[in-house]
Amino acid sequence: MSITDKAGFLAIELDGAGYEHLANAVLAAESAGFHVATFKDAPEAGRANALQRAAFAGPVTRTIAVVPEVDTVYTEPFHISTQLASLDYVSGGRAGWIATADESPEAAAAVGRSFVEGDALAQEAAASIEVGRRLWDSWEDDAVIRDVATGRYLDVDKLHYADFETPADFAGTPYSVKGPSIIPRPLQGQLPVLAAASLVGERRVPVEAVDAVLVSAPTPELLTAEIRDVRARLGSSVTVVAELDVVLDSRGQAAEARVVASPESGRARYVGTAAGLADLLDHLLAEADGVRLHPAALEVELEELARLVLPELRRRGSLRAPIQDGTFRDLLGLKRPESRYATTAPGAGK
Amino acid sequence: MTRDIFQPSGQIQFGIFFQGVNSGTVWKAAESGSQTDFESFRHIVQTAERGKFAAFFLGEGLRLREHLGRPHALDVAGRPDAQTMLAALASVTKNIGLVATQNTTYNDPADLAHRLSSLDLISGGRAAWNVVTTDNAWTGANFRRGGYLDHADRYKHAEAFVETAKRIWDSWETAAGPARRVLHEGQHYTVDVTPRLPRSAQYRPVLFQAGDSPEGRDFAARQADVIFSAHPKFDDAVEFRRDIVSRSVAAGRGANAVQIMPASEFILAATEQEAQEKKAWVRSLQIGPQQAVAYLEQFWGRELSSYDPDGPLPDIDPVVEETSETRGSGFHGAKARQLADQWRAEAKDKGLSIRQFVTSKTARIDATFTGSYTAVADHLAEYARVGAVDGFNISPWLIPTGLDDIVNHLVPELQERGVYPTEYRGTTLRENLGLETPVRSEESVRV
Numbered sequence: 136m137s138i139t140d141k142a143g144f145l146a147i148e149l150d151g152a153g154y155e156h157l158a159n160a161v162l163a164a165e166s167a168g169f170h171v172a173t174f175k176d177a178p179e180a181g182r183a184n185a186l187q188r189a190a191f192a193g194p195v196t197r198t199i200a201v202v203p204e205v206d207t208v209y210t211e212p213f214h215i216s217t218q219l220a221s222l223d224y225v226s227g228g229r230a231g232w233i234a235t236a237d238e239s240p241e242a243a244a245a246v247g248r249s250f251v252e253g254d255a256l257a258q259e260a261a262a263s264i265e266v267g268r269r270l271w272d273s274w275e276d277d278a279v280i281r282d283v284a285t286g287r288y289l290d291v292d293k294l295h296y297a298d299f300e301t302p303a304d305f306a307g308t309p310y311s312v313k314g315p316s317i318i319p320r321p322l323q324g325q326l327p328v329l330a331a332a333s334l335v336g337e338r339r340v341p342v343e344a345v346d347a348v349l350v351s352a353p354t355p356e357l358l359t360a361e362i363r364d365v366r367a368r369l370g371s372s373v374t375v376v377a378e379l380d381v382v383l384d385s386r387g388q389a390a391e392a393r394v395v396a397s398p399e400s401g402r403a404r405y406v407g408t409a410a411g412l413a414d415l416l417d418h419l420l421a422e423a424d425g426v427r428l429h430p431a432a433l434e435v436e437l438e439e440l441a442r443l444v445l446p447e448l449r450r451r452g453s454l455r456a457p458i459q460d461g462t463f464r465d466l467l468g469l470k471r472p473e474s475r476y477a478t479t480a481p482g483a484g485k
Numbered sequence: 486m487t488r489d490i491f492q493p494s495g496q497i498q499f500g501i502f503f504q505g506v507n508s509g510t511v512w513k514a515a516e517s518g519s520q521t522d523f524e525s526f527r528h529i530v531q532t533a534e535r536g537k538f539a540a541f542f543l544g545e546g547l548r549l550r551e552h553l554g555r556p557h558a559l560d561v562a563g564r565p566d567a568q569t570m571l572a573a574l575a576s577v578t579k580n581i582g583l584v585a586t587q588n589t590t591y592n593d594p595a596d597l598a599h600r601l602s603s604l605d606l607i608s609g610g611r612a613a614w615n616v617v618t619t620d621n622a623w624t625g626a627n628f629r630r631g632g633y634l635d636h637a638d639r640y641k642h643a644e645a646f647v648e649t650a651k652r653i654w655d656s657w658e659t660a661a662g663p664a665r666r667v668l669h670e671g672q673h674y675t676v677d678v679t680p681r682l683p684r685s686a687q688y689r690p691v692l693f694q695a696g697d698s699p700e701g702r703d704f705a706a707r708q709a710d711v712i713f714s715a716h717p718k719f720d721d722a723v724e725f726r727r728d729i730v731s732r733s734v735a736a737g738r739g740a741n742a743v744q745i746m747p748a749s750e751f752i753l754a755a756t757e758q759e760a761q762e763k764k765a766w767v768r769s770l771q772i773g774p775q776q777a778v779a780y781l782e783q784f785w786g787r788e789l790s791s792y793d794p795d796g797p798l799p800d801i802d803p804v805v806e807e808t809s810e811t812r813g814s815g816f817h818g819a820k821a822r823q824l825a826d827q828w829r830a831e832a833k834d835k836g837l838s839i840r841q842f843v844t845s846k847t848a849r850i851d852a853t854f855t856g857s858y859t860a861v862a863d864h865l866a867e868y869a870r871v872g873a874v875d876g877f878n879i880s881p882w883l884i885p886t887g888l889d890d891i892v893n894h895l896v897p898e899l900q901e902r903g904v905y906p907t908e909y910r911g912t913t914l915r916e917n918l919g920l921e922t923p924v925r926s927e928e929s930v931r932v
Contacts, residue, residue: 194527214591291555
């Protein structure tokens, strides 16, 4: 379900904090009023594992959602399902997953797998997400019963085999995952799953498999049209998050002077004053459910965003109030779902 | 050479092993807390750090333990991913080492080495890897490759894996790079990676290993920094030390290169009598009537619920030929019928009921230190004096408060005797354990 009220949420990419300034950065983002912190994981020298950075950020924060990118192609679906469920526990139900599909031949070579490209990438992503979701449901919520009278810690009828098998038309190496999960159901039941809008749709990852999509366009002007196109293509059930690079005037230096030549991100970029950014975000938040900001230099932009941009958006009523002790699902307006196995399927081993 | 003569440090240290599985953890007491809530982990790791523990251990779950074809219901189960939990605990601790048990069979070397590097960097040089292997296809059913490894090949495979991981951790020339490319082509996997992370404050993660067969001990003597041993009893520990010293000298690593921390359990109180009463209570909660019968069912391969837990062992025979390892933990292939005969005779000889017999088999009798704080401290001081072990890896029987009395009462007694640290020596695990920093290997393969 998409968020219906006008106010949206803001996410910030914390890649720039690295692993050394992580606690300070995530606390600064939380106190600035950001709703979501994301953690990039594409292979790059000096970048530590995103899921672990998110896990580190979990216990030191209270309200901000912690959402790492995790690759679906060259990873073990059973491991990443367990890792993400664990992230939900250490963050008190504030975890999400940006499911990515690594397109680099280097990633394949690192783990000695055949290179996956084209449509097969989305198939791998869809399979990994399906495994993750089945495993998260494989323990019903009340599977741990601690019944001293019968000596049972678990109610085995509430544990279920995932019995996943890749579909017949799967282009990659087929595999299966038995289950149940090694960890009880995540606090949120199901973690919200996000993916690039380009990865989602017909003959790609099914829209029902994700809760939110990340929408990019080359310029801020094109972004609005792209958001509308994505909504038309994927329907209203999915939350839409617009992607925006930001470079702000800061510390007496004009934003234009701070723009450095960088590899094309494929995202729209805003360069200018804080007031101008507030106007743009106000506009984007009327179209999308949320916007994710990619600061040019985290510590510089975060300071300006905290001081000037977020207060202005709050004044205008464009930002949702952070939900104290809420989950990431709460923020996205998603109900906590019942386990898919709760009533229909027989227990594991039956 | 003096390097080849073992020098006792005169000290012992503690680690804590949060088990999360099996019957050792009591879940039936009023004080028994959650096995998954972060607060349980926070309490226990912060208590351990208050007690200057060297390390906090987590196991790895790859498949939920089963019993007669269904998930096992009677013991604690369901545990978080080790490295994810440890990364979170890194944010609420400063000094304690963070040890992740990780399997070489169902992980990829480049991925695992990268994640361990990440944990090491995020924690400021406090990460360690407890290297384990498995080969069974039953576990493989949760993974892309399925079961692929022969039992006989598992150490060969594990060693190639560990060596590849070490090369990955060695690959950055300076803290700023560049990295040299790591290539490995082996029977079971190939790796071609340019590592993305620099060395940590402790150079690379510390390596723990728990193998106990001659092959496993040689593997540890060549590769590990610390052995998580199964030999806590004094004489046994002294003998194990002697064996490891000779293997590690033979491997060219020096007599003190490999430390030893046996698995252990502590049941303590102010007096000996109270401790013994507490032990009886703990055992009754660890192995209840249902667990006792279920334990035998695993070896008999059939339901035995009609047998009285307080009566003799079942007179019927097992329906399986061999006990198997497919049930997930601790069961090793053996002739089932022969085992049943042997056990029946043993129980009859000693006059033990099913429950008493199973308690004697499962309770880690050798690994349990029971007594008053002062008596146990005196006993442990003796280990320190002769250098029988470098420390003990304690499995608390209660979560999350199972370390409280150890830290409040036993640790001060040990500190008074001068055999236990009063402060952390440094901030990295390697410093706190007193391990040498590895020397960077020279390699010819560069990008």
